Amino acid sequence: MISLLLILVPLLAAAGAAAWPANRTRPWFLPAAGAVHAALAIGLLIVPPPVAATDWVGFDAVARAILPAVSLLFLLCAAYGVPYLAVRGERGNRVFVTSLLLLLGLMSLALQARHLGLLWIALEGGTLATVPLLHFNRSPRAYEATWKYLLVGGTGIALSLLGTFFLGYASLTDQGGGNLLFSALAAQGPALSPPWVRAGWILLLIGYGTKMGLAPMHSWKPDAYGEAPGMVGALMAGGLTTVAFAGLLRVQQVVALAGDGALAARTWMALGLLSMLLAALFLLGTRHFKRMLAYSSVEHMGILSIGAALGGAGLWAALFHLWANGITKGALFLSAGNMRRAVGDRELDGVTGLAAIVPWSTRLFVAGVFAVTACPPFAPFFSELRILRAAFETGHGLVAAGFLCGLLLAFFGLTRLAFAVADGRPPAALRTVAARLHESPGVLVPPLLLLGLSVWLGLFTPDLLREAWSAAVLSLAPTPP
Amino acid sequence: MSPWLNLLIGLAMGLNLIALASSRLPSLIRSAAVQGLVLGTLPLLLGHGGWMTVLFAVCTVSVKGLLIPALLERALRAAHADREVQPLVGYVPSLLLGAAAMIASVALADALPLRAEHAGSLLVVGAFSTVFSGLLLLIGRAKAIAQVCGYLILENGIYLFGLLLIRATPLIVEAGILLDLTVAIFVIGIIMDRIQREFDTLDTRKLTALRE
Numbered sequence: 001m002i003s004l005l006l007i008l009v010p011l012l013a014a015a016g017a018a019a020w021p022a023n024r025t026r027p028w029f030l031p032a033a034g035a036v037h038a039a040l041a042i043g044l045l046i047v048p049p050p051v052a053a054t055d056w057v058g059f060d061a062v063a064r065a066i067l068p069a070v071s072l073l074f075l076l077c078a079a080y081g082v083p084y085l086a087v088r089g090e091r092g093n094r095v096f097v098t099s100l101l102l103l104l105g106l107m108s109l110a111l112q113a114r115h116l117g118l119l120w121i122a123l124e125g126g127t128l129a130t131v132p133l134l135h136f137n138r139s140p141r142a143y144e145a146t147w148k149y150l151l152v153g154g155t156g157i158a159l160s161l162l163g164t165f166f167l168g169y170a171s172l173t174d175q176g177g178g179n180l181l182f183s184a185l186a187a188q189g190p191a192l193s194p195p196w197v198r199a200g201w202i203l204l205l206i207g208y209g210t211k212m213g214l215a216p217m218h219s220w221k222p223d224a225y226g227e228a229p230g231m232v233g234a235l236m237a238g239g240l241t242t243v244a245f246a247g248l249l250r251v252q253q254v255v256a257l258a259g260d261g262a263l264a265a266r267t268w269m270a271l272g273l274l275s276m277l278l279a280a281l282f283l284l285g286t287r288h289f290k291r292m293l294a295y296s297s298v299e300h301m302g303i304l305s306i307g308a309a310l311g312g313a314g315l316w317a318a319l320f321h322l323w324a325n326g327i328t329k330g331a332l333f334l335s336a337g338n339m340r341r342a343v344g345d346r347e348l349d350g351v352t353g354l355a356a357i358v359p360w361s362t363r364l365f366v367a368g369v370f371a372v373t374a375c376p377p378f379a380p381f382f383s384e385l386r387i388l389r390a391a392f393e394t395g396h397g398l399v400a401a402g403f404l405c406g407l408l409l410a411f412f413g414l415t416r417l418a419f420a421v422a423d424g425r426p427p428a429a430l431r432t433v434a435a436r437l438h439e440s441p442g443v444l445v446p447p448l449l450l451l452g453l454s455v456w457l458g459l460f461t462p463d464l465l466r467e468a469w470s471a472a473v474l475s476l477a478p479t480p481p
Numbered sequence: 482m483s484p485w486l487n488l489l490i491g492l493a494m495g496l497n498l499i500a501l502a503s504s505r506l507p508s509l510i511r512s513a514a515v516q517g518l519v520l521g522t523l524p525l526l527l528g529h530g531g532w533m534t535v536l537f538a539v540c541t542v543s544v545k546g547l548l549i550p551a552l553l554e555r556a557l558r559a560a561h562a563d564r565e566v567q568p569l570v571g572y573v574p575s576l577l578l579g580a581a582a583m584i585a586s587v588a589l590a591d592a593l594p595l596r597a598e599h600a601g602s603l604l605v606v607g608a609f610s611t612v613f614s615g616l617l618l619l620i621g622r623a624k625a626i627a628q629v630c631g632y633l634i635l636e637n638g639i640y641l642f643g644l645l646l647i648r649a650t651p652l653i654v655e656a657g658i659l660l661d662l663t664v665a666i667f668v669i670g671i672i673m674d675r676i677q678r679e680f681d682t683l684d685t686r687k688l689t690a691l692r693e
Contacts, residue, residue, distance in 0.1 A: 117654035124661045131668050140679040144688040146672050147625070154632055154665060155619060161658065162612065162639045168646045172596055178649020195593050223691040 002040060003049055003059035003112060006067070009036050010105035017097045026097050027085040030078035033101055034071075037108070041071035045468060053183040056115045063112045065472035066246050069323045070111065072453070073238045073330045074104050076446040077231045080334050083442030084231060087341070088136075095132045103129040103235065110243045116164050116180040119247050123211060124157050126240055133232040134224055139345070145223035152220040153210060160207020166200030167254065169193070182250050189257040197258045204251050205267060211244035214305060215275040218298045222286075225294035226348075230337020233290070237297040237333060238326030245304055245322065249315075252308065253476045265309040269399060272305030276406030283413025287349045289365075289421050290336055292414065293329070296372055299410050300325045300380075306403060307387040310394055312477050317386035319469040323457060324379030325372075331450035332368035335361045338443050339421070343430065353426030360439050362422045364447045369418040371454050373411040378451075379458035483526045490607040490641070493519050494583065497614035500634060501575040506564045506626055509618075510553045513630045516611075516637055517545025527644055533652050537659075541640075544659060549633065549666050553626055556670055560626075560677050567684060570621030582613035604645055611638030625673050625683040629666070636662055 013033035020026045044059050045068045051058035059067070081100070085093045103126055110122035134149060135142040164180070170192040171177045171185055179185070185192065210217040225233045248268070255264040279299035286292050304325070307318025338361035339354050355362040371378035374385075384407065391400040457465075496516040503509040521542030524534050557564070568575065586609035595605060615635025619628055643655065673683060680687050 115654075117650060117657070121654070121657040121661055124665070128661070128664055128668050131672065135672070135675070141690050143672065143675050143679050144691055147676060147685070147688060148691070150665075150669055150672060151619070151628060151632075154669075155616070155635070158632070158635050158639060162642060165639065165642045165646060168650060169642075172646075172649060176649065178646050180650060180654070193594055199593070226691065 001049075003044060003063075004057065006037060006040055006044075006059070006071075006108040006112070007057070007105050009033055009040070010101045010108065014098045014101035014105065017101055018094060020094075023092060023094070024086075024089070026093055027082045029097055030081045030100060031075065033104065034075035034078035037104060038068075038071045038075040041068040046464065048471075051114075054181065056118055056181070057109065057112050058114055059112055060114065061468075061471040061475040062246060062250060065319050065468045066242060066322060067108065067111045069326050070107055070239045070242060073326050073450075074235065076330060076450055077234050077334070080231050080337075080443060080446040083440055084229070084337070087443075091136070091138075096136050099129050099132045100232075100235070103133070103240070107239055107243050111246055113247075114182050114250075116167060116182065116185070116251070119250070120157070120161055120164050123160075123208070123244060123247060126243065127153050127157060127211065130232070130236060130240060133235075134228045136229050136232070137227065139227070142227040145220075145227040149220045149224045152217070156207045156210025156217060158207070159203050160211075163200045163203030163205075163207055166196050166203060167192075167251070170196035170200060170258070182254060185254045186257050190259050192254075192258040194258065194260065197255055198260055198263060201251065201255045201260065201264055202267065205248065205264075205271065208244040208248045208251075209271060212241045212248070212301045212305075213275075213294075213298050214271045214301050215278040215298055218275065218279075218294075221298055222282075222291040222294040225297065225333075226288060226291040230290075230333045230335075230340065233293065233337070234330040234333035237293070237329040241297065241301055242322055242326055245301070245308070249308060249476055256477070265311070268305050269309035269396075272302040272309065273399065273402045273406070275299065275302030275305065276410075277402065280406045280409035280413060283410050284416075286413075286417065287420075289351075289417055290340060290348060292417050293332055293336060296332075296410065296414060297329065299406065300329070300372075302406070303384060303387060303403070306399060307390065310387070310390045310396065310399075312473055313393060314387055314390035315477055316469050316473045317383055317390055319472055320386060320461070321380065321383035323465070324383045324454065327450050327457065328368060328371045328378060328380055328454045331364060331447040331454065332372055334443070334447040334450070335364040335368060338439065338447075339365060346429075351421060351430075352424035353422075353430070355422040356426050357430055358439055360444050361447075364444070364451065366418050366422055367451055368447070369414050371451060373414050374407060377455055377459050379454045379461075382458045382461070486523065486526050487601075487603045489519050489523060489526075490603040493637070493641070494603075494607050494610055497583075497611055497634065498576060498579050500618060500630065501579040501614055502572050504566060504568075504572060506557055506566055506624065507554070509566060509627055509630045510550050510557070513633045513637075514546050514550035516634065517550070518542055518547075520637055520641060521546055523641075523644055524647060527647050534647075537652050537655060540656070540659060544663050545633070545637070545640075548663070552666065552670050553629060556673055556677075557626055559674070560683050565624075566627040567623040567686075568621060569623055570617070575617060575621055578617055579610075579614050582617070583610040586610040586613065599645060604641060608638050608642035611635075611641060614638070623684050623686050625676065625685055628685065629669055629673070632669075633666075 017029040106126040113119040213221040374381045500512040524538045590605040618631025
């Protein structure tokens with residue numbers, strides 16, 4: 001029952017925010033709902049509730065291993081949101097705050113959905129809730145990015161619905177069947193019709209892969225992350241994409257039990273490697289530091305996919321990386337948001353010298369870039385090392401080589417641009433902005449905390465989380481391949 | 482299996498070709514609307530005939546056949562734009578591709594193992610060819626409204642496939658999907674309106690500021 005509160009609290013807060021009259025105080029709904037949500041999520045992480053096999057919604061092992069990460073990220077983004085929306089006081093924030101809270105509620109629903117149809121409804125709802133967030137800046141470019149997000153994301157999500165129906169059709173038997181509960185599908189296992197399972201997996205991989213932003217379905221990502229406010233980018237890169245990944249994990253389990261695990265692993269791994277390498281190449285070329293973050297997100301979705309395709313140990317490492325990536329990306333997007341504001345409405349391509357204008361945000365950003373390119377002691381280093389080890393242990397030497405190559409190129413690309421943006425002489429026009437711009441603690445502490453969390457998670461991974469990830473691996477892949 | 486079923490699905494497949502051949506936005510919207518009307522009545526032929534099925538059919542007909550087309554018509558009137566669909570893929574190639582998609586759908590439906598009770602119906606063939614036609618319109622038309630019509634037709638195809646499961650899945654899932662679709666079209670409509678204001682056009686070829 002408490003697990004339902006994870007969905008209801010944000011939705012009620014969304015209704016409250018929509019009805020709240022004062023623009024100035026409305027943003028406080030975000031940290032309030034975020035704090036309650038995070039407290040509930042951590043409480044449930046410590047004391048997992050029982051989940052019946054026939055429950056449509058439940059805080060099961062998968063939700064337990066993933067949901068607290070999303071919840072923590074939301075809380076810190078929400079804390080950042082209050083000063084951010086105060087700076088942006090000239091704009092009404094009713095739609096923005098309401099959509100953010102709706103997004104949190106729908107993400108919680110999608111992570112806890114144990115029914116394939118319900119998962120689709122929640123993910124599609126989450127996609128729609130992000131649309132008003134993307135064009136908060138109301139520039140023509142923001143609308144262009146939103147349109148592309150809607151069309152590409154909409155098509156992807158439509159294909160995943162077709163895949164959902166395919167899996168449902170695979171489960172039809174003379175006795176009835178057609179039950180889309182994951183537990184029911186898993187129980188049918190090899191009795192599922194194999195051609196339909198295979199076709200369903202491909203469509204779901206393309207559909208939810210679009211949502212994750214795996215190459216070659218990633219085209220919406222640079223535009224959307226480039227134009228969206230930093231905190232929205234953080235919540236998409238560490239939240240919504242993660243939710244789609246969790247959905248695919250559940251589907252992969254069903255496909256594996258139906259006897260097509262090898263096919264699922266191969267296809268997912270291929271997309272993962274392609275994402276890593278393609279993102280690395282784009283990272284070497286881009287000159288826009290927010291689009292750079294989008295390509296980095298494509299790369300990390302590739303890393304998650306490779307981990308998930310490697311079986312038991314890899315899956316454990318992928319869950320670790322999901323936390324590491326979400327939290328580190330949060331720090332990067334929030335500090336990048338501060339830097340974006342310093343540049344104002346100007347073109348971001350080729351901007352330099354931000355260290356002189358927003359020194360603290362730039363420092364955080366550069367530290368975040370090192371964190372996300374897997375430099376110790378940040379968490380991504382440890383999680384990626386484990387994925388690499390899993391690749392070698394399972395005899396995927398070539399995959400490991402491609403993985404390392406992608407990481408190296410991405411490191412060159414990210415650090416090149418990060419230093420280009422931070423160093424150099426700022427243009428005169430920016431200096432006048434700098435005089436007016438004040439980096440308040442409110443917009444610096446959340447990214448700093450996220451970076452601190454990233455170090456803590458890497459160096460002192462709590463046993464509680466290790467145990468939660470092991471439980472999730474056990475429930476998803478009972479027999480290590 | 483009702484003899485009416487295949488007739489109606491055949492009609493929907495014909496509407497795919499009409500949509501692909503439409504050079505004017507109003508006729509494209511109309512063919513998507515009529516297709517929605519036709520498909521909306523199918524649950525009555527397939528389901529148990531309980532009041533839930535009737536309610537679901539009424540909702541589908543009113544959303545797919547009436548509400549969404551009316552919204553698109555309004556958007557079209559508000560845009561004051563010329564009503565040519567601006568094909569990126571010409572009409573004749575579109576039609577040929579649509580026809581090829583139909584043949585491919587028949588082949589695909591033959592290759593996949595259908596259950597005995599669905600073997601004689603056009604449901605799967607109709608679903609695949611409608612999905613293909615929708616994707617073709619989505620890719621091959623430049624006007625935002627035409628792309629939305631493509632998206633609608635794509636959704637119609639998926640809905641057609643979903644009817645195979647109508648006895649097995651609870652209608653609440655289908656209702657949730659229909660609700661999501663409605664909200665999606667509303668959101669798309671709002672964004673189209675903003676794009677019209679900002680860019681003074683609904684031609685998506687003008688949306689080229691964001692690129693590497």
